[in-house]
Amino acid sequence: MGRPVVAIVGRPNVGKSTLFNKLAGKRIAIVEDKPGVTRDRIYAEGEWLNKHFTMIDTGGIEPDTEDIILSQMRRQAEMAIETGDVILFIVDGKAGITPADREIAQMLRKSKKKVILVCNKIDTHLTPDTVYEFYELGMDELAVISAGQGLGLGDLLDMVIAHFPDDKDTEKDEDLMKVAVVGKPNAGKSSIINKILGENRVIVSDIAGTTRDAIDTPFQVGEDKYVFIDTAGLRKKNKINENIERYSVVRTLTAVERADVVIIMIDATEGITEQDTKIAGFAHNNGKAAIIAVNKWDLVDKEDKTYLQFENDIRRELSFMAYAPIIFLSAKTGQRVSKMLGMIKEVNESYNMRVSTGVLNDIIGRAVLMNQPPSDKGKRLKIYYATQVGVRPPKFVIFVNDKELMHFSYLRYLENQIRDSFEFKGTPIQFELNEKKGD
Incomplete structure (x- = not known):
């Protein structure tokens, strides 16, 4: 139905x-x-x-x-x-x-x-x-x-x-996972979606720029409902000549904004490029869950450390997105494509995860005992308590005596302690500091 x-x-x-x-x-x-x-x-x-x-x-x-x-x-x-x-x-x-x-x-x-x-x-x-x-x-x-x-x-x-069949469901759908597939032209975005769906829903051609719109394709496996958003490949600005291509860039950015999970497609034959970094940065800055998919892995000549070297390159260039899992696959041969849906579901669950206030403050308390907060001119940062105020992405408010004393490196340390207890795989974590006058 x-x-x-x-x-x-x-x-x-x-x-x-x-x-x-x-x-x-x-x-x-x-x-x-x-x-x-x-x-x-x-x-x-x-x-x-x-x-x-x-x-x-x-x-x-x-x-x-x-x-x-x-x-x-x-x-x-x-x-x-x-x-x-x-x-x-x-x-x-x-x-x-x-x-x-x-x-x-x-x-x-x-x-x-x-x-x-x-x-x-x-x-x-x-x-x-x-x-x-x-x-x-x-x-x-x-x-x-x-x-x-x-x-x-x-x-x-x-x-x-008036002509809808009686056996069709016209009630509002909930619990959809919206997945945007983004990347440079010809990275294999449409091919990956077609492989996952098992049919040619999206036009695939070797001509760069074949996909001009952001295309929504509903898909269901058991109780899990997905909407895949295929997007036009993002080119460098100086390569965008016609009006339609300019519109396509806007559509891609809009697709990222309305997605829950963003799959960042990287062409393994080209390696990670500056354009890949910009695309990933847009997803990160919009607080989206992310998966880094390296396509055309079957075309890469491999040695003992090829996989590790490529992964290290990605982690170096996308250091701001250390939370995003990486998968090496091939849309052409189907290598590892079957793992994509499970990974999307796992990342989406992290994107919607909540941590109780009690457990969160236990984690923060242990972190403070292991590593004292920073001080400046004799005044030390005090952390009173923390609470989660949102999801998609998970957002935490930390109440402190003075926001100016919270160094970004200590905030990163607290984030890592939270991730050690709750992986939050594939999703960024956002923090907000509130001052609360204590003793």
């Missing part, structure tokens, strides 16, 4: 992504007046009248093409149609019917799915006569909207939810 799926399909540049963003209530898909911008299926949660559903935006269907990217876009759209419970077939109400519209309509009729023909770009409450020619496409229902102006969307959503 899954969530109802609404797939948005149509030829390029008819306003699919604009509608998708409007219904999602936020800008997820890149919108640009240029065919082929949305290349993969992009997932988002939708809700109307307390009924929750999953929406899929797709790359525009080009019925006859030999272009490798366009042909894969078509396959992605076909997979969305196969998955969808309700299909929104978007056409351009101003342009009229095109041969591509007719071919897509034929494909949809063969699918036997519930299809709503959506006549977009009608920016007036008066329906022009040209709209009625679209009935020629043979669809049972027609909705007239302007995605850009937000006209007619309520009526469209009423039609959508």
Whole structure:
């Protein structure tokens, strides 16, 4: 019993992504007046009248093409149609019917799915006569909207939810693990997700920059629910030329912000680069749980100490992220990929872990006995007590006599003592100092 799926399909540049963003209530898909911008299926949660559903935006269907990217876009759209419970077939109400519209309509009729023909770009409450020619496409229902102006969307959503199958779950989902996969272009982000999912959900190609949007892909194993967010590879700023690439960087950073766990993909054939360090730093500064995944390990010529040397390089360059576990794998051969889900779950549990105030203060008390707090000009730091005030990431407040006396190295020592008792694997720990006047 899954969530109802609404797939948005149509030829390029008819306003699919604009509608998708409007219904999602936020800008997820890149919108640009240029065919082929949305290349993969992009997932988002939708809700109307307390009924929750999953929406899929797709790359525009080009019925006859030999272009490798366009042909894969078509396959992605076909997979969305196969998955969808309700299909929104978007056409351009101003342009009229095109041969591509007719071919897509034929494909949809063969699918036997519930299809709503959506006549977009009608920016007036008066329906022009040209709209009625679209009935020629043979669809049972027609909705007239302007995605850009937000006209007619309520009526469209009423039609959508009326066709949800009875056996689908429309209640709000809780306990999702949101996992963003980030890294340089061509590091293998999409390949890893496809390997974990066991199907080609995301377009994979040797052409750098294939993934332009941050793509949400729901996935469930037993009771564990995940959402994988594949992202466009982050390039150096001086290599970002076109507007779409600039948008993609913003999408990647936004994907990190809304994720719980960030998988930082490193290309083993290139080693850790300055760009990898910047990407990891963004995840760390946003307080996200993290896993460092070194991909293409099968392509590295190995000697006795290759593994240890690579790990030491990562720890040196990402010294601020010593808490993050490292896994060496290969998306191509599947080496160690099976361990990823367990590692994500473990890291997510640490990200949400709580320590009772009593146990926390026992740890702090022992730490102070073993190593006295610093002093300055005869005045010594006093730690009165500590308490955990938040999770995602775990956050602790320490009450002291004078915040200025707390040296960062002693705070790091206290963090290490806490981690010795509770590993907090893969998650940063945040501290806040409050002054409390004592005797």
